[in-house]
Amino acid sequence: MGVVETIKILVSCSPCLYLLFFLIKLIHRIWWAPIRIQRVMNSQGIRGPSYRLIHGNTKEVLNMRTATMSKPMDLSHNIFPRLEPHLQSWLNIYGKNFLMWHGPEAQLVITEVEYVKEILNDKEKSYVKGGIEGFKRKLLGDGLATSKGEKWAKQRKLASHAFYAESLKNMVPAMIESVEMMLERWKHHEGKEIDVFEEFKVLTSEVISKTAFGSSYLEGKDIFEKLSKMVFLVSRNTLRIRLPGLSLFWKSSDDIESNKLEREIRDSITRIVRKREKVLREEGNFGTDLLGRLVEAYNDTDEKSRITLEDMVDNCKTFYIAGHETTTSLLSWTILLLAINREWQDKLRKEGIRGPPYRFIHGNTKEVLNMRTATMSKPMGFSHNIFPRLQPHLHSWLNIYGKTMLMWHGPEAQLVITESEYAKEILNDKEKIYPKGGIEGFLKKLLGDGLVTSKGEKWAKQRKLVNHAFYAESLKDMVPAMIETVEMMLERWKHHEGKEIEVFEEFRLLTSEVISRTAFGSSYLEGKGIFEMLMKMVTIYSRNFFKIRLPGLSRFWNRSDDIESDKLEREIRDSITRIIRKRENVLREQGNFGTDLLGLLVEAYNDPDETNRITLEDVVDECKTFYIAGHETTTNLLSWTILLLAIYTDWQDELRKEVLELFGEQKPNAEGIARMKKMTMVINETLRLYPPVISLVRKVERESKLIRFVLPADIMLHIPTLSLHLDPHIWGEDAHLFNPERFSGGVAKATNNNPAGYIPFGLGPRNCAGMNFATNEAKIALSMILQRYAFTLSPTYVHSPIFHFTVRPEHGVQVVLHPL
């Protein structure tokens, strides 16, 4: 029979046609395609063991693995040559990236970290999970570990909800209970041998059952056992290659067993699901654990959010498996390593919060003072890494004692927190456990019980008032006053053109005038006396910061600073009271108090409703707070920004370009300010390197659990801003360098979604009430300066950041002005 006859017969007979197509497809899959892929990869220099028909390299892999596994292994931790001898050997022969074959499937083995990063980050969505087949598919189905695209996104969201930080906290008691059950069993093995692998299997099964499925290990036992059998079948068949499509005609005993197991597992899980659905009918909700969320999604009335029964079963299987196989291994190996390295057992046992020892009365203040005096007495190079200079004690102790440590301000315990997860928890303070600590002494005389320091109901009332005075619409109305004040400053600057100017003092005047006008409806001159007295108070406070006094001693003995600060406090109160009385007179004349901060405060003081009314003392304290908070911090922000722009003149040019594009020669306006991108990046970066407020302080109100620590009541919590702002784990290795570009995608991206990694304005309910005010003021001032001047750093400038209530330049910032 000739070729033509054969083709004719094939074409006229449909089973033959089917067979023909099948054969062509098969030949393509097991011969042509591999040869083509091999050629393409070889042409790019990627080599590897050659492809062998049908089996690829699986036979070699199996032989090598059997050989290594049949030999006993010494107690070495280098398990790679034993578990994957083929990779170990081929990587040596073919280089760091090579091609191998799992049957007719090409596998590119990648071991260069740059490539690995690219593939796993998968920014272009080019490297999806590969589909799974055969036994693996029966084991995991299309659950979270294997699904792709939209389906994966939906499942991931559900799982993230079930396992987010807050839920994890709620799981702690169940975890502890399960460990206790295990340790109860261990009592029968005391002094005897125990196989911990089996123990941990039961433990992790119990934990995942309780926390994700709201049941016990016993209830899920049958599922675990069947899944374990499936895992066994997967391992046994991993390197067995079968002709594609063969399973249509022939089933091995493993196929038959795995099909049966798959059905039985599905039935068992469906029963658990049905049981949970019944709970809805009885209790009205599905529960917030993983199973609850899956069942809820399965019953969702919105088709887009709904998942199928099959999806639910697959996800349950995935979590049953993923939730205990891996953790069992981790626990077992850890116990093995600790049993071998007993000194580490001791170290872990001792691990806790450590720190420099407490010294009678003074705590650690003397050491802190000495360290600080030592660093401050040395000149500093032109570095932006100011943490070791301003807080050398923290810099050094955090290195010695770890990221969370205990130190002593006199007899007061201070827990220093530098892990962003912990800082976030404390500052967000959802359970109202971490209020501000009460203040005493000179700080109390300086700030009184105003918004920065008050607590509870009083704080809530004050914050509402302040938010009213500084909400978006009011801020817009403040723009003309800000512009006018900057113009007054630039009028003075005309006398310095082509010459040096010291900007710190200039900005102090500017910000004092701005806060006077916008919050108090007066001028700097009117408030000048108050500002000056407040500055003296700041100096007294800073001078005494490390002087520890025996509690109650001031009743018997007053030092000159006590006497002076008492006098200042009285005089400030009198001056502010005069401003308040003046505003009250306005009511009588004009019929309203005004809508600025002072107006709202005076109105609340005169409120006929007693529950809303505030005292004269409250008004005075609030005014002091705003006089201080409203200008100290912004003066520093402006000064440091000018310094950085004088050094990095390319950024100065960039900002000028942005300003001219938005405003031309015109005055800035609210809309343009809101659209400034580069300016925002530079301000963010300035506040990262030179945050005016360098530590946030809270108090533990009642004994509480902070992630893994139990905190006793009344301990003080210190969050050092600089430590977080310079943490290379958050910011990368260039954390100490000026690089505004890192903020080009916004703050969340710059911090890798670590909200507490960047806290110049604090975080949570007690964040800065003047943040938008301050940034608007800074943007307006910088824009108007950039429109008129180029500036360069004067040779007289000495880099000496110092902590004096806020982080400021000790000798000011001198620049030379070049008119444009």
Ligand code: HEM
């Ligand atoms: C660059 C400028 C500023 C910075 C870096 C800054 C920083 C901060 C920080 C870190 C906090 C939180 C403190 C904590 O959590 O313990 C805070 C709170 C506060 N800031 Fe600012 N601030 C700035 C400007 C201003 C301005 C201009 C005002 C007033 C107009 C202001 C008023 C306040 C007030 C009243 C609070 C207390 C809020 C509360 O506890 O509810 N700040 N500021």
